[in-house]
Amino acid sequence: MKSLKLYILAILCISFQFSNAQETESINQGSIDDQFEFVLRKSGNFKGTNGSAYEAVKRSMFVTLQAHTNDTINTLKKTLSDTRHTVATQEKEINDLKANLNTTQSTLTATNEEKNNMALLGMQTSKTNYNIIMWTIVAALLALLLFFIYKFKNSNAITKAANLKLSEVEEEFEEHRKTALEREQKVRRQLQDEINKQKGTS
Known part of the structure; x- marks a missing residue:
């Protein structure tokens, strides 16, 4: 149990x-x-x-x-x-x-601005303005060059003309000097002849 x-x-x-x-x-x-x-x-x-x-x-x-x-x-x-x-x-x-x-x-942004701008005389300017200024300067220099070439050619032509005129004047002067020398020699001969005549008569 x-x-x-x-x-x-x-x-x-x-x-x-x-x-x-x-x-x-x-x-x-x-x-x-x-x-x-x-x-x-x-x-x-x-x-x-x-x-x-x-x-x-x-x-x-x-x-x-x-x-x-x-x-x-x-x-x-x-x-x-x-x-x-x-x-x-x-x-x-x-x-x-x-x-x-x-x-x-x-x-x-700064890089893009720097890329799109150019330094000109210490100032930042856009490429468009920079190109305009530079082409204006180039055009002005070219105009001055053409002006000086023209003046040079003109001066050269004037110089050539002056040289030609001087040559002509020198030739005329030389001719005149020769003529004057011949006259002087002729007068001296005549004077010498006269002197000789005077001596012969006396």
């Missing part, structure tokens, strides 16, 4: 442990919502002394559910913190990229 009681008690303990292990295994599976559903299914219906009905939940299941809920909340908090940190990091990277983009844009 005593052994029968021990046998029944052993079966009850094994059944209780198996049931408890099955409940623990089930409550450890699935999402929090699934675990709450499991607890609700496993709750016992009881009636109070005043006839009102209420649900009873095993303390071990409630403690396990509470621990799972806290773990889930802590995991969500950590995930939220990591997400906020990631968002902050990405926002900083975006701001850095925007700053770099603005710097690059400014550098590009």
Whole structure:
């Protein structure tokens, strides 16, 4: 009889442990919502002394559910913190990229302005104005060159004409000098003849 009681008690303990292990295994599976559903299914219906009905939940299941809920909340908090940190990091990277983009844009604008402008006498001017000024200077220099060439040719022609006139004057002078010399020689001969005549008569 005593052994029968021990046998029944052993079966009850094994059944209780198996049931408890099955409940623990089930409550450890699935999402929090699934675990709450499991607890609700496993709750016992009881009636109070005043006839009102209420649900009873095993303390071990409630403690396990509470621990799972806290773990889930802590995991969500950590995930939220990591997400906020990631968002902050990405926002900083975006701001850095925007700053770099603005710097690059400014550098590009300055480079384009420098490329489209030319330094002339220490002042920046556009390529169009630079080309206009340079071609104006080239045209002015070309006009001055043509003017000097014209003046040179004109002066050269005048010089040639003057040289020709001088040659003619020199020829006339030489002719006149020869004529004058011949006259002088003729007058001297006549004078010498007269002197000789005077000597002969006396």
